[in-house]
Amino acid sequence: MTGPRRDTRGIVDAKGLFARVSFRRVLPAAHLRPYLEHYWLIDGDLDEPYTTHVVPHPSVNLVFENGLPHPVIAGVGLSLFTRTLRGRVRVRGVQFRPGGFRAFRPEPVAEWTGRVVPRTTVDAGRVLDADDPVAALDAVLGDPRPDPQVDLAMDLVARIRSDRGVLRVADFARDVGVPVRTLQRLFAGYVGVSPKWVILRYRVHEALERAGGDVDWARTAAELGYSDQSHLVRDFTRTVGISPTAYSSGVATSAASGS
Template identity: 65%
Template sequence: MAAPRRDTRGIVDATDLFAHVDFRRREPAEPLRPYLEHYWLIDWNLPQPYASHVVPHPSVNIVFQQYENQAPFAEISGIGLTLFTQKLEGRGRVCGIQFRPGGFRPFAPHRPVSEWTGKRIRLPDTDPTPVLTPPDEDARVAALDTYLLSLGPRPDPQADHAMALTARIRTDRTIRKVTDLAQEEGVSVRRLQRLFAAYIGVSPKWVILRYRIHEALERAETDGPVDWASLAADLGYADQAHLIRDFTATVGVPPTTYAGHRAPQGPTTPMAPHPYTN
């Protein structure tokens, strides 16, 4: 399996985030790699409050969290459907597990993943201290491995299929419509939708759109000017106006404004217990 991703897709104004927090990605133990994107670790010690913004991936996360003057806790975070904003202040630590799209179901086989979508569920029977308290980062990663391996993921060919399909959507720009994907897979659109609801948590159309916005967001982070009309065509949009509409609805500002200022404005989701950091 490949090493953890090094891109910044989904992170709004990644340069600013990295200037305020210590952010790392780490690889899980080998038996877990088919199911996980990576672990993500954040530590901060801020003299002033800072707000992070993320456009979530189509992934479930399990997150261990410690905030100043709060008891540590762990929770399952389903796929976030809208721009996520989190205020960080003082000193804190987060150790997260990002599953591959489709990779969470083998750890929780009795419920469709769509039941977690848009929700954050505390895990009261999970002690977060073995993950959060070790001063050594390798020890924290080892504790994450131990925790997940104790859950005993169940091999599931349908989960493997779902992971392969979303990986293809992420990398293959020729996949622009659900009907095209269904035709190439030799299945009905309805069957594809049922698979995604059960194993991904969102529709295939949502995944296609989200990965488009991630790529547009990353391109907006570049230092040079972006040809938005060409990018819209590359991403399968009918025209530039459709890309601008989707980008604005997701990030909160038009892409040209974001490229100039790299700071989201307008309505966002309410503050929540932890940052989705993808």
């Protein structure tokens, strides 16, 4: 990996967020990179509150935020994440690769899913006040524990993310040579959600990334492996809260007004 990913997958109205705060992704130390997507850093000073929405990845995050004495471990979010930012904003986050968090904690990752738990053994100021937040985050994480199952889980999720041809769990299990029940147990223990959930979430992420302006949603649905447009509309609306056409219209209006 030569740098952190640059897409905005999962961020609802990324332009609106980036117009108000500085948002950066940076890579951790080399020995941590196999297990982490990146660190994400947000800084800003808002004149008025701004509410941001994120369609979560199948990833665990460790988040440090000004005003909170301790960081929180945020398990995989099952619903739309909504947060209102106010005043001075400083956030330092760690996004683990799907499956990668298990290299740092012994519990099945499903135990964290849908939960936000303070990590009271760590002082948030240790990272938030650091001149070098990357080095501070590296130090907080320490060294990962080698586990071949972690490597397998990360590899399987990466395949789902990169291959739009992965549509059904049974077909995917057969292709990778893993029984369906074994695949489901692996994902529960190391990713925190089912393989079916991961497949659906990455399809919605892709649809969200393409949204904005004039989109042929019937063609998009076909390209993402949906049997028809209505199934894409249903998944998108259930996850994001509005339909794809309404979202595209809102993004286009926001961009045209410069807001």
